[in-house]
Amino acid sequence: MSRENSDRGRARPRVPRKGGPRRKKRRVCNFCAERRTFIVDYKHVRTIREHLDERGRIRKARQTGTCRKHQRKLANAIKRARQMALVPYATD
Numbered sequence: 001m002s003r004e005n006s007d008r009g010r011a012r013p014r015v016p017r018k019g020g021p022r023r024k025k026r027r028v029c030n031f032c033a034e035r036r037t038f039i040v041d042y043k044h045v046r047t048i049r050e051h052l053d054e055r056g057r058i059r060k061a062r063q064t065g066t067c068r069k070h071q072r073k074l075a076n077a078i079k080r081a082r083q084m085a086l087v088p089y090a091t092d
Contacts, residue, residue, distance in 0.1 A: 027065025040073040042080035048087055052078065056090045 031039060040047070051059050051066075051074055058078055061071040081087040 029065060029067040029070055031070040032067055040070060040077045042077040042084065042086065044077075045081065045086050048074075048078050048081050052087065054091070056088050 042048070051064055053059050058075055061068065064071075066074060078087065082089050
């Protein structure tokens with residue numbers, strides 16, 4: 001195969017997609033945007049419940065839009081709140 005005939009180094013022509021772009025706009029982390037003073041705490045049950053689904057599981061960062069730093073802190077706060085019986089482990 002000669003170098004002249006290969007497609008290496010050439011940009012592929014852009015093909016328009018039907019239905020528009022596939023990716024949605026990334027959500028902004030609520031904790032970073034609001035610059036809260038308390039950040040995340042296990043005693044703030046209302047904030048913690050917003051990040052749990054209907055079965056009591058921790059929602060993913062992709063669903064809530066939280067950054068990695070605050071997702072880790074939020075997960076630890078949820079686990080502490082479960083141990084303190086402020087939030088149930090699971091719902092039936």
